[in-house]
Amino acid sequence: MAGFDDLASERSKAQFDVEEMKVIWAGSRHTLEVSDRISRLVANDPVFRKDTRTMLSRKDLFKNTLRKAAHAWKRIIELRLSEEEAAELRFYVDEPAFMDLHWGMFIPTIKGQGTEEQQQKWLPLAYKMKIIGCYAQTELGHGSNVQGLETTATFDPQTDEFIIHSPTLTSSKWWPGGLGKVSTHAVVYGRLIIDSKDYGVNGFIVQLRSLDDHLPLPGITIGDIGMKFGSGAYNTMDNGVLRFDHVRIPRDQMLMRVSQVTREGKLVQSNVPWQLVYGTMVYVRQKIVSDASCALSRAVCIATRYSAVRRQFGLQSNGIETQVIDYKTQQSRLFPLLASAYAFRFVGEWLKWLYMDVNQRLQASDFSTLPEAHACTAGLKSLTTSATADGIEECRKLCGGHGYLCSSGLPELFAVYIPACTYEGDNIVLLLQVARFLIKTVSQLGSGKEPVGTTVYMGRVEQLMQCHCAVQKGFLELSADLVQAAVAHCQLIVVSKFIEKLQQDIPGKGVKGQLEALCNIYALFILHKHLGDFLSTGCITPKQASLANAQLRSLYSQVRPNAIALVDAFNYTDHYLSSVLGRYDGNVYPKLYEEAWKDPLNDSVVPDGYQEYIQPILKQQLRNARL
Numbered sequence: 001m002a003g004f005d006d007l008a009s010e011r012s013k014a015q016f017d018v019e020e021m022k023v024i025w026a027g028s029r030h031t032l033e034v035s036d037r038i039s040r041l042v043a044n045d046p047v048f049r050k051d052t053r054t055m056l057s058r059k060d061l062f063k064n065t066l067r068k069a070a071h072a073w074k075r076i077i078e079l080r081l082s083e084e085e086a087a088e089l090r091f092y093v094d095e096p097a098f099m100d101l102h103w104g105m106f107i108p109t110i111k112g113q114g115t116e117e118q119q120q121k122w123l124p125l126a127y128k129m130k131i132i133g134c135y136a137q138t139e140l141g142h143g144s145n146v147q148g149l150e151t152t153a154t155f156d157p158q159t160d161e162f163i164i165h166s167p168t169l170t171s172s173k174w175w176p177g178g179l180g181k182v183s184t185h186a187v188v189y190g191r192l193i194i195d196s197k198d199y200g201v202n203g204f205i206v207q208l209r210s211l212d213d214h215l216p217l218p219g220i221t222i223g224d225i226g227m228k229f230g231s232g233a234y235n236t237m238d239n240g241v242l243r244f245d246h247v248r249i250p251r252d253q254m255l256m257r258v259s260q261v262t263r264e265g266k267l268v269q270s271n272v273p274w275q276l277v278y279g280t281m282v283y284v285r286q287k288i289v290s291d292a293s294c295a296l297s298r299a300v301c302i303a304t305r306y307s308a309v310r311r312q313f314g315l316q317s318n319g320i321e322t323q324v325i326d327y328k329t330q331q332s333r334l335f336p337l338l339a340s341a342y343a344f345r346f347v348g349e350w351l352k353w354l355y356m357d358v359n360q361r362l363q364a365s366d367f368s369t370l371p372e373a374h375a376c377t378a379g380l381k382s383l384t385t386s387a388t389a390d391g392i393e394e395c396r397k398l399c400g401g402h403g404y405l406c407s408s409g410l411p412e413l414f415a416v417y418i419p420a421c422t423y424e425g426d427n428i429v430l431l432l433q434v435a436r437f438l439i440k441t442v443s444q445l446g447s448g449k450e451p452v453g454t455t456v457y458m459g460r461v462e463q464l465m466q467c468h469c470a471v472q473k474g475f476l477e478l479s480a481d482l483v484q485a486a487v488a489h490c491q492l493i494v495v496s497k498f499i500e501k502l503q504q505d506i507p508g509k510g511v512k513g514q515l516e517a518l519c520n521i522y523a524l525f526i527l528h529k530h531l532g533d534f535l536s537t538g539c540i541t542p543k544q545a546s547l548a549n550a551q552l553r554s555l556y557s558q559v560r561p562n563a564i565a566l567v568d569a570f571n572y573t574d575h576y577l578s579s580v581l582g583r584y585d586g587n588v589y590p591k592l593y594e595e596a597w598k599d600p601l602n603d604s605v606v607p608d609g610y611q612e613y614i615q616p617i618l619k620q621q622l623r624n625a626r627l
């Protein structure tokens with residue numbers, strides 16, 4: 001059978017130790033063991049099947065998601081899974097759901113923005129899921145511009161309460177995941193008003209639904225915002241709308257780590273920067289970068305395996321056609337994506353470290369690295385999600401016609417992934433934040449303040465001072481170019497972190513060599529993509545450009561025999577991939593054929609509607625009627 005033989009033969013060609021590469025990909029032997037065990041647990045549990053997801057109505061789809069979430073929670077309790085194992089389980093269930101926001105944003109917000117007392121009160125309830133929370137920041141009228149939010153939280157000194165109110169239609173909370181149908185509580189961002197004075201945006205814990213019958217509490221209007229892009233995909237999530245009509249909450253439900261409101265209605269600022277109100281976004285952006293490597297590697301795994309199974313043209317001496325993976329054009333589209341998946345993995349690892357480091361410093365009242373952490377998380381979130389969204393679509397095209405079938409797994413992966421370019425900060429808005437950070441750094445050159453961390457190279461580039469003068473003309477006017485500069489800065493971080501990874505001790509036969517090849521492919525591909533910029537700025541000569549392209553072609557040949565093993569190293573189960581084209585065993589054609597017959601349209605041989613709409617045409621009744 002073609003697929004079986006092809007992938008088995010590909011695996012036998014690998015020039016490196018795949019098991020050791022799995023450890024590198026996972027981050028450690030321990031993480032590999034956990035993710036391997038939990039992914040198999042999910043794959044073998046029939047409740048977590050996802051093969052009919054794209055065919056269900058929204059209501060059935062959503063109910064099925066609730067069933068899976070409840071089952072996941074039951075298994076987590078029964079098996080006494082650790083926090084790490086539970087997170088892996090939710091990851092491999094692979095279905096966006098209210099749980100993501102509860103664990104991924106509600107809990108981290110209370111941890112990051114709540115006082116010790118508030119954490120003690122709310123976290124045990126949230127950890128035991130006695131309450132379910134979401135993150136209600138975005139409104140109908142404002143998402144990117146957080147300081148433009150209109151929801152108000154007015155302090156009432158008479159009752160020692162805040163009155164949460166939606167004064168306009170555009171102040172309706174709009175988008176929060178988990179809000180529409182499930183959450184009992186939310187962290188709501190609104191304008192803090194004391195004695196008619198507006199103190200800007202802060203977070204408040206607000207109960208939304210009764211813990212007895214799940215009905216909205218008085219003064220609260222709540223619902224789902226409707227179908228989103230694609231079938232299945234992000235429609236498993238109840239993104240919601242929420243309006244408040246003078247809803248009262250106790251004063252101690254304002255998250256008070258950054259600033260406190262006293263019983264007398266006095267605002268007291270802590271010594272922490274006010275930007276910590278934005279802290280959850282930094283945390284989630286960091287997480288999104290690691291997730292980008294998962295989504296991209298998944299698409300690349302499907303496209304690489306299928307490219308080795310698929311044969312078109314080029315009859316060889318043995319009478320069989322050429323595997324499409326052997327075409328240089330296929331390699332030049334696929335291998336940079338393979339390299340990007342690894343690059344994003346390693347930059348994600350580094351970003352996780354950076355985030356932990358900044359958090360430790362914050363505990364010790366050292367706020368110096370916060371601006372850099374913000375710029376890195378914002379910029380890398382933007383770069384990696386844009387590249388991943390484009391990369392998934394490229395993988396679909398790399399799979400030809402079959403890539404367009406839902407059973408390839410790629411349409412749903414694309415539909416579920418693309419909002420990552422928008423949520424947690426629109427990618428352009430985030431790059432503008434990076435640009436501001438870069439300009440600020442440049443403006444300080446020569447003042448004796450040496451650039452550090454990811455901007456250390458700036459101290460070595462003389463022309464940057466002139467750049468600063470040019471930007472004085474107007475940030476907005478030059479913003480399209482500044483966004484490009486921000487992307488270039490982030491690309492430099494990605495490449496540097498890949499190189500730093502290679503400087504670590506990397507055990508396993510041939511593993512380091514493969515990673516070096518991928519790192520070079522990533523760097524040279526970026527150079528190739530932006531050749532015009534490199535040449536026009538005199539950073540490289542035309543001769544160097546052509547050498548770089550020749551080197552890239554030679555690297556593709558080096559990676560070719562290892563391509564299947566490099567995607568096997570992701571260690572994905574067939575359940576997680578949910579793709580007929582990406583099956584581990586390569587048994588593509590019989591399974592594609594089998595899948596087609598499962599479509600509900602094939603339940604009957606003659607379709608519903610035949611008598612009303614097809615037969616009259618064929619019998620020419622319609623035409624005769626007109627004559």
Ligand SMILES: CC/C=C/C/C=C\C/C=C\CCCC(=O)SCCNC(=O)CCNC(=O)[C@H](O)C(C)(C)COP(=O)(O)OP(=O)(O)OC[C@H]1O[C@@H](n2cnc3c(N)ncnc32)[C@H](O)[C@@H]1OP(=O)(O)O
Nearest residue numbers: 100101104137143144145146147275278287374423424425
């Ligand atoms: C576990 C993870 C998984 C979980 C989640 C599960 C599923 C994920 C799926 C979906 C979740 C999606 C959730 C959401 O989308 S939540 C909503 C997210 N919303 C946004 O991202 C809004 C984007 N907008 C902003 O962040 C800000 O409005 C802004 C664009 C940054 C502008 O801020 P603003 O205060 O108006 O103005 P600036 O003058 O630009 O900034 C002032 C000052 O603050 C600094 N700054 C800005 N942001 C931060 C930050 N996050 N941290 C630290 N510092 C920050 C900025 O640099 C500036 O500093 P200066 O020194 O220059 O004054």
Ligand SMILES: Cc1cc2nc3c(=O)[nH]c(=O)nc-3n(C[C@H](O)[C@H](O)[C@H](O)COP(=O)(O)OP(=O)(O)OC[C@H]3O[C@@H](n4cnc5c(N)ncnc54)[C@H](O)[C@@H]3O)c2cc1C
Nearest residue numbers: 135136137138143144175176177419422423424425426428
């Ligand atoms: C699937 C999904 C899940 C979400 N989940 C949540 C959630 O759980 N909680 C929550 O609070 N929110 C959530 N959101 C909302 C999300 O965070 C916002 O949609 C996002 O931050 C973008 O904001 P916006 O919609 O206001 O876009 P806009 O800012 O209106 O963007 C529209 C266009 O304007 C451009 N633009 C905006 N400002 C500027 C500028 N200053 N300069 C140049 N161009 C600009 C943008 O680049 C974009 O092209 C979710 C959104 C989605 C799609």
